[in-house]
Amino acid sequence: MRQVFEILHKDAMGRIGKLETPHGSVETPALMPVINPNIDFITPSEMKKFGAEILITNSYIIYRTSKLREKALKNGLHSLLGVDLPVMTDSGSYQLMVYGDVEIDNRTIVEFQNRIGSDIVVPLDIPTPPDADFDTARNDLNITLEREREAHQIHFQNDNPLLLAAPVQGSTHPELRRKSAEEVQNLGDVIPVGGVVPLLDTYRFADVAKIILEVKSVISPIKPIHLFGAGHPMVFSLFTALGCDLFDSAAYALYAKDDRYLTPYGTKKLAELQYFPCSCPVCLSHTPEELRRMDKKERQMLMAEHNLYVSFEELRRVKQAIRDNTLFELVESRIRNHPSLVAAWRAVRKYVALMEKYDPTMKKVFFYTSADSCSRPAISRHHERVLRIDVEKEGVTISTDHGIAADFYLKPVFGVVPAEMLEVYPAGHAEMPESDVEIEAFLIAVEGLRKFLAYHRDKKFRIFASEVWREYLKDLPENAVIIWR
């Protein structure tokens, strides 16, 4: 497969990357506003002012509307939309999911997207709904894979500069998602994860997280991943941290239509807002009451503009967090805004080994934000690393108090920290509350201590411990004595 994606910076499993398209390169993670070519709303070229670098529209709608189809075939997709940005086109799969049927076949829509010059062409995959029985999901997936192989054959007949997307399907069955990912990575330049909209709509973020991680567990890291249908800014940090590079937003318009106001921490109803918690041009120059009094059309436009401003703002925040290596800190603060996000982040714990493969080993700081910080790869790595350290002395000292000279120190979350590592990332660069740290932080530390003591069972340890450790320092191996201070 050719290489169209370059990774520039990494944090957690997230990355800042560069996707090359015939209409220029796009910095990822990127948000693609959805353009409905039949609706006169925010125009494609206006999307630039919000920060859009790439758009997505629907080739099926263009194909089915004869006026649009003729224009697109004659002058190309970009001329039809009046924009020079890269444009991805969907194939009608969404309509297939909503209406159960489409009046088009795979070959026709793939050839059509190629003829109109879409930057990213999508085959007619079948978005199997979540919780479908295994046989249905497998049969659907087999048809999808057949169509993707056909699309690959059509698309790459010549030296085609347009990109091909090859979506992953498989409903909520991990083995099918993995099988799908393994096959499509050899077919597509871009890999969308499809069929997750019903999960996103019902806040089943944990299931979405698991699907993404199953895909990431088999797919080459160099493949750009598009989370199809994820357009709410509250999920950008989470799903970027799991390795998604492209998002698309119909949300900006759909929410505006229902007088719903997007924020990075959830959705607000315009009817319930007395103040706008935002400084975008719309919110600075209007009050919620003024918007409520406007006619529907004008209000909808302004709400959509706010929704776009705030979505791109959150995306920039996520990118800066990647550059600062503070994406974990950002995700841990964002998940506080909804229990379903907390659940999703906790579901990710099972994949810590996968996360460890991606997450950079050296960072500047470790900000402890909550018990969730205990699950970061930096912690599991530290615990493993300490076990491999040689202990040469016979009588070894460990202290919970940094003021006492000792060979090792005992720190919440990190457990055993060699004196020479007190200034080194992560333990030495950790910012934690001075007192009242969560129980989990002590439990994980003592668990690490127990393993360390058991590993060096031929040595004797004296542990100088302060009272806060008393209820946790229990059931230690016999080679340790505790001196309470």
Ligand SMILES: [Zn+2]
């Ligand atoms: Zn605003």
